[in-house]
Amino acid sequence: MSQQKTKDLENCVETYEGEEIQLLEDRRAGKLIYFVSWYFFRLKFLWNIILPVFCVGSAYCTSLSCFGLRDIYYYRFDDTKTSELFPPLWLTIHYFFFFVIFFVDCxxxxxxxxxxxxxxxxxxxxxxxxxxxxxxxxxxxxAFSVNQCFVRKKYNSSIFYGGEQCRCYFVKEVMVPVNSGSFVIRTYHNEYIYTDYCKNPSNKMLAKKAVANYNKSAEDNDELSHMDGVDSGNGLFEKFNIISMNSVLYLFSIEIAFSAIMSLAMVSLVIYRAIFN
Structure with missing residues (x-):
């Protein structure tokens, strides 16, 4: 496995000093292209469409159980309207709410x-x-070298948008774990996140070598030394995303629980009337 990865790296296209560096940050619509290409070519939009459907299903079950309990209790089966069995406004609001939240998560x-x-x-x-x-x-x-190495062979979208994004990623995901001594560097494979990158001795040495080179340049350059973190504006957006995803989880759980309680109440009511009527 490791030999194959080494071979892939050796086969990468070399970036020469005279070669023009082309990144998406140099284009007027670069940020839009960076997100849209990943969103569509990686088929993230399919999950963004499908996942809200399941969440809407919980809302539909909640609505159906409420009206069902009402009809059983008041014997109003003949008066039930189609809009009550399938409330379009209620379900539409739920769908677009979940769609927006999952889009923000993307x-x-x-x-x-x-x-x-x-x-x-x-x-x-x-x-x-x-x-x-x-x-x-x-x-x-x-950033350009990494993009050139992998984009044309496997991916349809750029890995890095620009040089500053590349540096911020290195600081956050590599330098901070190495300097803290935890060496918990995250990697991604088949929709799963792993933290065992540095368990391989060669990977650990490579990470330490890269961090040592960065720290050396930071000591000699005040401009780099104070830029040791990710953009401060990212924290607010990240917190908003966490709150939004937690809200979705809580709302989904509440609706499922409420639907289960209503369904249990309907069954209990039917049994009660069957016994005492």
Missing amino acids: MEKRKNLILEEKILQKLLGEVSETDLMGDPVAWRRI
């Missing part, structure tokens, strides 16, 4: 990258070998 995932292991190896190799002090566009060159 934006957050695209913004806060988690790379696959072989892509991370390529990134760490570039960081450890690049002169971060002598090259004014070092991080742009690194």
Whole structure:
């Protein structure tokens, strides 16, 4: 497995100093292209459409159980309207609410990258070998090199939007865990997140080498030394996303629980009337 990954890295296209660096951040609609290409080519939009349907199902069961209990209690089966059995406004509001929340979650995932292991190896190799002090566009060159290595062969969307995003990812996902001594570097594979990247000794040494090179350049450059974190504006958006996803989970759980209680009440009412009537 590791030999195959090493072979993939060796087969990557080399980025020469004279080659023009082209990143999406240089284009007017670069941010839009960066998200839309990932959203559609990775088929994220399908999940964004399908998942709200299941959530709407819980809302429909809740509505149906409420009207069902009412009709059983008051013997109003003949007066039940179609709009009560299938309330369009209630279900439409639920669907668009869940759709927007899941769409925001997609934006957050695209913004806060988690790379696959072989892509991370390529990134760490570039960081450890690049002169971060002598090259004014070092991080742009690194981002371009990683994009060139993998985009044309496997992916239909750019991995990094720009050089600053590449640097912020390295600081957050690699430098902070290594400097803290935890070495919990996250990787992504088949929709699962793993934290065992540094259990491989060669991966751990590569990460330490890349961080050492970054720290060395930071010590010699005040501009880099104070830029040791991700954009402060990201924290607010991330908190909003966490609150939104928790709200969806709580609302979904409440509706399922309420629907179960109403259904149990209907069964109990039917049994009660069958016995005492």
